Amino acid sequence: MQIVMNTPAARHFDAAVLSRAAVAQGRRPAGVGSVRTLDKDEELFAEGDPAVSFYRVTQGVVRTSKLLSDGRRQIDAFHFPGDVFGVEAGAEHRFSAEAASAATVVAYRRRDLDDLLFDETFSREVLGAMMHALERAQRHMLLLGRKSAIEKIATFLVDMAERLAGADAVELPMSRLDIADHLGLTIETVSRSLTELERKGIIDVPASRRTIVLRDKAALARLNG
Template sequence: MLTATAAAKHPMLSRPSAPVRSATLLEAPLGLMGAPMRFGRNEEVYGEDEPAEFLYQVVTGAVRTYRMLDDGRRQVVAFYLPGDIFGVEAGDVHLSSAEAVSDSQVLVVKRSSVMARAEHERDLSRQLWTLTVRELQRVQQHSLVLIKSAEERVAGFLLEMASRCASGTAIELPMSRQDIADYLGLTIETVSRTFTQFVQSGVIALETSRRIQFRNRAALSRLNA
């Protein structure tokens, strides 16, 4: 049964008769049915400490997860792009909040339904295990990023985004400079200055404020080594 908070955030899931076209979460052959939902730019998907009753998969757009620190600063924990699954928690509540970076479509499925099927389907159980391990590795890798220099952090971020995009020569960043700064533990001024340095040194070219062309990927890789 949905809690009042969950029902308010995901009203489509509390109305089974609504004309919602179903889709699948995780691997398509598994046939896990979920409700596609739309979230506007900066709209909250779920909040920190709320019950982790659903799993989510980005269909279009992008989602960020974040925590608010005691001093009022925002720490972006991760960015999720189309195909990525988020909302995976070891416990019963969310350890961070999730918001749509831009207008996004997200597939939402009941966590209990997934777990019930995983008890009987080995492939699904293996996928969930792999997903959990991947999330743990991501957290560990991100913690290591925060001890590097600004140039190393920005270079690593660009390479990370490139590895998740179809094209290896150019990327379209859905997130703002402030998002990037909060993800890398830098100020927005430092991020902007580092981008300018990379442009001036011929490492990248800025076709727009969000579209980045790689000119010397080897140089970025050396910084990220």
């Protein structure tokens, strides 16, 4: 299942535009991004791999996760079209990245970063994407530490609706297990929480089980806090 979004961030990340801008300024064109298509659950990179590239999603959704010492998986983020991920301070990736749905990404070499950032549009979009990622990470930290299961699910659904342009019906590209590992819950708790929200008339869960209809956004917002 794919989600395709024609966002400003996705439109501005155009390798040909970046290359032309570099030439116009008398600089060496940065290596154009290489496109990679991923099947659902296909790995892009593993924790500890050399961080030679960073990435932008153009189609579908990519999840980044870490395997904990006890074998559990913690999904730190879902990356949608226009999102940038894999930017590391060190030489290795701190998380693994796999496709949550069929996905397409563009890889940019870290060694070309100086040339890429010389383009004002590119640097502005990278900074904006990273700031949004930091904001989401801070919200996620609060969610994991202080919210009940119902509140976690409500927060997740509100976030998905916002990222999918405020849709009243959210077609989730990730599995219930992915949601559980993102929210620090069991898959059974995720199912029970969705059933409880449906019983209260706040959401509807059609037979497809991937689409969630948000019947009462105000109630979800209250649970979101």
